[in-house]
Amino acid sequence: VPEAAAGRLGPPGKNVSNNSKMAEVKSMFREVLPKQGQLSVEDVTTMVLCKPKLLPLKSLTLEKLEKMQQAAQDTVRQQEMAEKQRQITH
Numbered sequence: 877v878p879e880a881a882a883g884r885l886g887p888p889g890k891n892v893s894n895n896s897k898m899a900e901v902k903s904m905f906r907e908v909l910p911k912q913g914q915l916s917v918e919d920v921t922t923m924v925l926c927k928p929k930l931l932p933l934k935s936l937t938l939e940k941l942e943k944m945q946q947a948a949q950d951t952v953r954q955q956e957m958a959e960k961q962r963q964i965t966h
Contacts, residue, residue: 909915934942
């Protein structure tokens with residue numbers, strides 16, 4: 877594909893838009909399209925593996941909220957126990 881080849885003439889990441897460069901590339905390559913069968917592209921991207929990042933199962937905020945909720949439940953239980961003790965003694 878001439879247009880794709882023209883984009884690769886310049887520095888990496890930059891497409892060359894100069895008309896003379898495009899004319900040179902078009903004269904160098906002749907486009908051939910198959911009349912039957914499959915058309916394949918040879919430019920294959922590859923996966924890049926990176927170091928895995930371990931994420932916590934629970935966020936710090938969620939852990940803080942759970943601790944606050946547990947503390948609130950404990951105080952309610954203590955108040956209920958104290959209320960039962962008052963009813964038993966009276």
